[in-house]
Amino acid sequence: MRYAYLGPAGTFTEAALLGVEGAREAERRPVSSVPVALAAVRAGEVDAAMVPIENSVEGGVTATLDAVATGSELRIVREALVPISFVLVAAPGTALADVRTVSTHSHAWAQVRGWMDEHLPGADYVPASSTAAAALSLLPGAAEPGFEAAVCSPVVVEQHPELEVLAEDIGDNRAAVTRFVLVARPDAPLPPRTGADRTTLVIPLWEDRAGALMEILEQFATRGVNLSRIESRPTGNFLGEYFFSVDVDGHLHDARVADALMGLRRVCPSTRFLGSYPRADHKVATVARHHSDGAFREAAAWVAALQGHGAHGPGAAGAGHVPA
Numbered sequence: 001m002r003y004a005y006l007g008p009a010g011t012f013t014e015a016a017l018l019g020v021e022g023a024r025e026a027e028r029r030p031v032s033s034v035p036v037a038l039a040a041v042r043a044g045e046v047d048a049a050m051v052p053i054e055n056s057v058e059g060g061v062t063a064t065l066d067a068v069a070t071g072s073e074l075r076i077v078r079e080a081l082v083p084i085s086f087v088l089v090a091a092p093g094t095a096l097a098d099v100r101t102v103s104t105h106s107h108a109w110a111q112v113r114g115w116m117d118e119h120l121p122g123a124d125y126v127p128a129s130s131t132a133a134a135a136l137s138l139l140p141g142a143a144e145p146g147f148e149a150a151v152c153s154p155v156v157v158e159q160h161p162e163l164e165v166l167a168e169d170i171g172d173n174r175a176a177v178t179r180f181v182l183v184a185r186p187d188a189p190l191p192p193r194t195g196a197d198r199t200t201l202v203i204p205l206w207e208d209r210a211g212a213l214m215e216i217l218e219q220f221a222t223r224g225v226n227l228s229r230i231e232s233r234p235t236g237n238f239l240g241e242y243f244f245s246v247d248v249d250g251h252l253h254d255a256r257v258a259d260a261l262m263g264l265r266r267v268c269p270s271t272r273f274l275g276s277y278p279r280a281d282h283k284v285a286t287v288a289r290h291h292s293d294g295a296f297r298e299a300a301a302w303v304a305a306l307q308g309h310g311a312h313g314p315g316a317a318g319a320g321h322v323p324a
């Protein structure tokens, strides 16, 4: 297997990838952005890319949501959760009092603002392509970076002990977690159903009219499909045109999810299926009896029998009972 990830080595994205069995031995290509990683997948240069998709503090990672929603189709084949802890590093010999400008990835910056306001008020921010990229620019011998400190993962310090650690555990939320997804091409095998699965969809708002969003949400509600994330994003085509990026509890092979997808296809024909894959937290969905696979099967058999297609012909459409 060949993997692309937001590099260089030492990023949170690399930590997510290293959690995939076999990834340590596989070919790993560090790239400078999420769109570049996904372009490598689409071009067939790698088999899959690990990218951040959702943050417990900051919400959806818009670069990823947009890149998977547009362009040629892709498939999410697995997810990973990485606890996020940040350190402030600098070139050897630097003190906190010397720091005027700090660099890091925009998502990391958003998660240390409270600490910065308290300990480095007025510090300027320089965006970097990743946390590790910012930190590595501070190593002796690198070109003058234009900032004195970087916010990164403690992993970078393990790899480069010469970096000066100015502060540890500086995240505003100590329980911060980022969800990453492994994205492959659409011919990747569908991961089998585990009972604790997630399905990701992109639903363009098909018609600009009252009740259109309600009609989309109804497809899930009436089949007992729980949404775990919903975000609206502009399509970029023109002002006011949006798509919804949605995660639901369940797998394409769960009857309630398959039925909701059929409903969505009718309501919004350009719905995009981005994949069904096991939840990293193994949380099993709660499903009411009347939303179970058995209930859907029995209902379909009843209608088929009424239509004269059932196993026992027209007479088979009895009062029936709904199996669990």
Ligand SMILES: O=C(O)C(=O)Cc1ccccc1
Pocket (backbone or CB within 6 Å): 006, 010, 011, 012, 013, 014, 052, 084, 105, 107, 108, 129, 130, 131, 132, 178
């Ligand atoms: O820059 C990194 O290390 C990344 O992997 C992106 C990121 C940044 C901050 C929180 C989670 C992911």
